Every structure is written in structure tokens, then in C-alpha cells.
Amino acid sequence: MNNFLEIRNLSKKYTGVQNIEIFNNLNLQLSDNQIVALTGPSGCGKTTLLHILSLLDNNINGEYILNNKNLSNLNKVQKNSLRQNKIAILFQNFNLIEDLNSLENVILPNLNSFNKYSSSVEKGMNLLKEFNLDKRLNHLPSQLSGGEQQRVALARSLINDPELILADEPTGNLDPENTEIVINYLKNLKCKKRLILFATHNRDLVNKCDLELTIKNRTVNSL
Numbered sequence: 001m002n003n004f005l006e007i008r009n010l011s012k013k014y015t016g017v018q019n020i021e022i023f024n025n026l027n028l029q030l031s032d033n034q035i036v037a038l039t040g041p042s043g044c045g046k047t048t049l050l051h052i053l054s055l056l057d058n059n060i061n062g063e064y065i066l067n068n069k070n071l072s073n074l075n076k077v078q079k080n081s082l083r084q085n086k087i088a089i090l091f092q093n094f095n096l097i098e099d100l101n102s103l104e105n106v107i108l109p110n111l112n113s114f115n116k117y118s119s120s121v122e123k124g125m126n127l128l129k130e131f132n133l134d135k136r137l138n139h140l141p142s143q144l145s146g147g148e149q150q151r152v153a154l155a156r157s158l159i160n161d162p163e164l165i166l167a168d169e170p171t172g173n174l175d176p177e178n179t180e181i182v183i184n185y186l187k188n189l190k191c192k193k194r195l196i197l198f199a200t201h202n203r204d205l206v207n208k209c210d211l212e213l214t215i216k217n218r219t220v221n222s223l
């Protein structure tokens with residue numbers, strides 16, 4: 001097994017109202033080219049772990065190595081750049097920009113001085129088509145159903161061809177047909193130098209994955 005993603009001695013505590021120890025000495029090694037389900041009861045730390053892996057949580061101890069690069073001591077700019085280009089995160093609440101339509105939301109992370117606007121648009125339209133949203137390109141988020149917003153957010157997370165795809169209950173708002181579309185699309189993204197990890201409570205989805213990781217006793221175990 002190659003170690004595409006490795007976590008060493010991770011500890012995470014929330015302090016404030018109450019001290020909560022979420023992870024204690026967590027070690028994790030995952031190879032690429034697979035889709036992995038992250039499970040465990042509500043409150044065990046799934047979202048917390050996804051935030052840590054997407055470099056959004058600076059309040060941790062431990063080491064994080066992705067594709068042979070140690071990400072533990074990066075500065076804010078370096079972290080933002082990785083999140084724009086290499087690490088995609090799909091949140092439980094989709095974080096779409098209200099004033100932009102579906103297509104504009106999807107292509108936004110892809111707009112930079114190196115990419116042609118027309119190729120970003122083409123890429124965005126293709127992704128939205130994959131998720132059955134080609135008739136919703138010009139809708140604002142407020143004009144979309146919850147499931148449609150979720151699929152727009154998923155398309156946006158994929159536009160820059162990330163190598164690590166993290167998702168927090170990506171099919172939570174979807175009907176069975178669109179759940180199938182999303183999971184099949186995620187499975188098709190599997191390839192060398194890419195890993196997909198998502199939190200879910202849905203056993204049918206877990207059964208479609210290559211591996212199940214579950215959080216128990218402040219650490220992660222593979223089942």
C-alpha cells in the first residue's frame with residue numbers, strides 16, 4: 001500500500017465552554033485510487049476530521065503528509081492555494097455565492113490568469129450536465145432546490161481537478177436517483193494520485209466504497 005495521505009499523532013481538542021477531546025494520537029495511512037467512507041455516530045468528529053484534512057483547522061497537533069508533501073507547517077497563503085488547486089472540500093451547508101448563478105458558482109475557482117474563460121465555461125457546463133443540471137445553468141442558489149444546490153457545490157469542488165476530494169454527507173439532501181448519480185461520479189473519479197473521502201450515515205453508500213473508516217475512542221479504525 002502506498003501512503004498517499006498520512007496523519008501522524010494527531011490530537012485535537014475543542015476548548016471554551018467545555019473541553020472536548022476529539023482525537024488523541026490518531027494515526028492514519030491511506031493509499032490513492034480509492035473511495036473511502038468515514039462513519040461513526042453523530043458528534044464523533046467526522047466533520048472535524050474533514051476540516052483538518054482540508055487545512056481549515058489550525059488548532060491541532062500532529063503531522064499531515066499528502067502526496068509526499070508535509071503540509072503541517074504551511075502558511076495561510078500556501079494553505080489557500082492548496083485548497084484552491086489540490087484539495088476539494090464539499091461542506092454540509094453548500095456555501096454557494098448567492099449573487100452568482102449555477103454556472104458562475106462552478107467556474108469561479110477555475111478563473112485565473114492562466115485559464116481561458118471559454119474553457120472554464122465549457123468545463124463548468126460539462127460538469128453541470130453530468131449532474132443533470134444543464135437546465136439550471138442560470139439559476140441563482142435561491143432558485144434551486146436543496147439537492148440541486150448540493151450538486152452545484154459538488155461540481156464547483158471538482159472544477160480544478162483536485163487530488164484529494166473531501167465531502168461531508170455529499171448525498172444528504174438527494175433523492176435515490178441523484179444519490180446514485182453523485183456516488184457513481186465520485187467512484188469514476190478514482191485514479192492514481194487521487195483519493196476520495198466522504199462522511200456519511202448511509203449504509204448503502206458505505207457498501208459501495210473501497211474502505212470504511214470509523215471514528216471510535218478518539219481515533220480512526222478501518223473496518
Ligand SMILES: Nc1ncnc2c1ncn2[C@@H]1O[C@H](COP(=O)(O)OP(=O)(O)OP(=O)(O)O)[C@@H](O)[C@H]1O
Pocket residue numbers: 014015016020022040041042043044045046047048049
Ligand atoms: N467549534 C467547536 N467548539 C466546541 N465544540 C465543537 C466545535 N465544533 C464541534 N464541536 C464538538 O465536537 C464534536 C464533534 O463534532 P463534529 O461536527 O466533528 O461531529 P460529526 O461526527 O461530524 O457529527 P454529525 O454526524 O452530527 O455531523 C461534537 O460533540 C461537537 O459538539
Ligand SMILES: [Mg+2]
Pocket residue numbers: 046047048168199
Ligand atoms: Mg458532521
